Amino acid sequence: MPMAKKRRKFVQCPNCGYTFEEVNNYCPNCGQENHDLNVPVKHLVEEFFESTLHYDTKFWRTLRYLITRPGYLxxxxxxxxxxxxxPPFRLYVFVSIFFFTAIALFASDGLVISDVDSAKAQLEATNPEAAGRVMQADSVVRPWVGLTLKDSADVIINQEVDNKFRSFVKNQEQSRQKLLKNISFMMFVLMPFFGLILYLFFRSQGRNYVEHLMFSVHFHTFVFLLIMFAILLEVVFSSLDANGWVFLISMVYLFFALRHVYKESYLRTAVKLIPIGLTYLVSLIILFVATVGVSVLFS
Incomplete structure (x- = not known):
């Protein structure tokens, strides 16, 4: 239960002179809070730590359940x-700030390529036919664990590299920041879309869309935490590639979260997990390609 705020109430509103009743926490006339802040600093400090420790307790409890009990929140x-x-969205925003900061600080080594011609030459040497196609499937998971301009190049490069792409690659730091910003927006768009996917697959249960949206928010928050942990592991153990583990753990987590929230059998949940996962992956690919394209187009 939330802790009630201890108020030092006025008899009259100091702002408009309204005479308070005992139940008035805010002035009905002007809206000012009925709480006297003109007290010794000691009392203000005590109130601050009291409310902060209470929030910390709530935050760590929420984080613990998010990680250890899929679907519980x-x-x-x-x-x-x-x-x-x-609240789910507040938790997501808080975690996502650290997520994109971690990517910017620790997963940016691959954001540098020497020039467009070398990137194109490398792509064509690996697969001459790839120059006229978009990203190959084995590079799609990269945006979850570390973004690179080389990955972005795979999306944009055709037989001829236009001026906008040259400018995008030339301005490494500016382009990286723009791409990260657009990726963060992409993920915010992806969450409600994943909620829609769940709504369609579980529409027979008659749930409101908001319930599926909250599932999506909690799931993506967990994935962000998982990717941050993987990034830190790769920083400590430079030879470690945690991409596969991130994907596997995410799918296992998603399975148990679906099972817990939607209360279907293990077999039925497993059968639904496959099309849900594939639909989500295709959506992620399309959105990521579009995001890179927009980033280059408006660079």
Whole structure:
């Protein structure tokens, strides 16, 4: 249960002079809070730490359940039991800030290529036919664990490299920041779309779309935490490639979260996981290609 705020109430509103009743936490006349802040600093410091420690307790409890109990927070939200946990979107925003910061700081080594011609030459030497196609499947998972301009080049390069792409590659730092910013927006668009996918696959349960959206928010928040952990492992162990493990753990987590929230049998959940996962992956590919294209087009 949330901790009630201890108020030092006025008899009259200092802003408009309204005479308060005992139940008034805010002035009905002007809206100002009925709480006296003109007290010794000691009291303000005590209040600050009291509220901060309470929030910290709620945050760590929410984080623990998110990681160790797939689907638990979504179920609690859908049941209306929300006061003891950090709201889903607030949690997502908080985690995503650290997620994109971690990518910018620790997963940016591959964001540098020497020039467009060398990138094109490398692509054509590997597969001459690839120059006229978009990204190959084995490079699609890269945006989850570390973005590179070489990956972006695979999306944009054709037989002739236009001026916009040359400018995009030339301005390495500016292009990297633009791409990361657009990727963050892409993920924010992907969440409601994944909620729509779940809505379609579980429409027979008669759930509101918001319930599926909250599932999507919690799932993506977990994936961000997982990728951050993988990035840190790769920083410590430079020879480690955690891409495969990130994908595998994400799918296992998704399976148990679906099973917990939608209450279907293990077999039925497993059968649905395959088309849900494939639909999500195709959506991710399309959005990522579009995001890179937009980043280059408006560079």
């Amino acid at each position: 979504t179920e609690k939200f859908n049941l209306g039991q929300r006061a003891s946990y950090v």
